[in-house]
Amino acid sequence: MTTFAEQVLAAYRAGTRVAPEGDLPASAEEAYAVQSALSAALGPVAGFKVGLKADGPPIMAPIMAARCVDSGATVAVRDHMGVELEIGWKIVGPLPAADSDDLEAALARVVLPVPVIELVDSRISGPAADDPLVKLADLQVNHGLVVGTPLTAWDGSDFGAVRGQMRVGTRDLMAPQSSVPGGSALATLAAFYRHVGGHCGGLQPGQIVITGTLHPMTNLPAGSQVSGEIEGVGAVSVTLN
Template sequence: MRADLADLASRLITARRTGVPVPADAVPGGDLTDSDAYAVQALVAQTLGPVGGFKVACKPGHPRIMAPILARDILGTPAHLAVPASERIGIELELGFRVLAPLPPADVPDRDARLADCLSLVPVIEIVRTRLAGEAAPMLKLADNQINGALVVGPDLPDWRGRDLSRVTARLTAGNRTLLDGPAEVPGFGAFENFKVLEALVGEHCGGLRPGHVVITGSLNGLPWLSPGTVIKGRIEGVGAVALALESRG
C-alpha cells in the first residue's frame, strides 16, 4: 500500500473518531485516481467496519462511482443524530434496497426476477457529512466514502416488483421548510437499474454485497444543507416514511 494512501486513510479515521476534520489542502487530492480512492475506502472500512451497505452515483455524463456505508452509521427510523451546532448537514431522500438473501449468479435464467426476489425496497434519508475541511477535490470526497455521514432506513416493502422506480411522488420537509413535494426522478437509470450498476461495480470491494446490506440509489431532492436543530420527515408514495431529528451538540 502506498504511504500517501495509508496516511490519508489514517487521517480520515482519526477525523471520524475525533470529529476534527482534515484540512483538504493538507492531503493530496488532485492526482488521486478512483482506484486510489477505493483503496482508501477499504482501509477505513478495515478499521471502522463492518460495512452495512453502499451508495452509488450514476449521473449522466459522469463516471459511475460507489462508496461503502459503515454499519455503525445506519439507523432505523425515527432516528436522532447529534452533530456540532456549527456544522451544516446535507439531506437526501432516496429509494434504497435491503439485501435479503445471497444474490443469484450472473448467468442464471430470468436473473432480474431472481435478483428482485432477493431485495426489499426501503425509503431512506442519507445524511451527507465530510471529514474534510475546506474545498476538497472530487477524488478526496470519493476517498471519504463520497462524504456519506449516516443513513436512516424506513420500513421494508418486499412486494415492490412491477413498479416504475425511475420516477416517484415524494415529500420531504425540514421543520417548516418544504424541500420536495410532488414528482421526483431517480438519478441515472432508475433505482433497480442503479442497484445493478452498483452490483457490477462492487465485486469484493469492502467485502462485497451481503445479506442485510442497504444500497441507496441517488437523491430525489438534490442536496440541501441544513443546520442542526431540525426535524426532517420524508415520505415516498407507495413505499413508506422515514424521519430524522437532527440535534445540536455543543
C-alpha cells in the same frame, strides 16, 4: 494505510474535519483503496451508496453500520448535516451471479424497497474538500443512513418517477414528483452489483444499497425535524440535534 487515509480516519473517529497534508488520491483506484482501508478500520459495512456516471462505471462508497439508525432516531450534528431522501434496496435473499442473464429481474427476487434518508457530511476542510477524488475517498461524503421499514408487500415493479415529499418542519425540500437518478432504481442496483465485486467485502444479504437523491442535497442545522415519504415505498424521519 496511506497518510491521507490515516488523517481521514482520525477525523471520522473524532467527529472533526481535517485539511489533509501530503499526497491526495490521484485516481479512482487510489480513492477506492482509501475506502477499503477506512472500512477495514471502522467495522461492519451496512450497505453502499451509488452514483451513476454517463461516461464510466458507477461510483460507490460503503456505509458504516455504526452510522445507521432507524427512522425516528435523533442524530448529533456538528455544524450542519446534509440530508437526501432516497429509495434503498434491502438484500433479503441469496444474491444471483453478477453476470446473470436479466440481472435486474434476478435481483428483484431478492430485494425489498426501503425509504432512507442519507446523512451527508465531509471529514475534509479547505480546498481539498471540493476535489471529486477526495470526496470519493472520504466515503463519497456519507455520514450515515436513516432507515425506514422495508416494503414487504412490494409487487416487484421498478421505480422511476415517484411522488412524495421531503420536509424540514413545514418547509418542502422536494417537488411533488421526482425522478430516481438514472430513471430506474433497479437498473442502478444492477449497475452497482456488476461493478462492486469484493470491494469492502462486496454486497451481502442484509445490506442496503441506496440509489440517489430525489431532491437537491440540503444542509440543515441542529434542531431540524426532517420527514420524508415516497408514495408506494414508505416514510422515514430523523431529528438533527
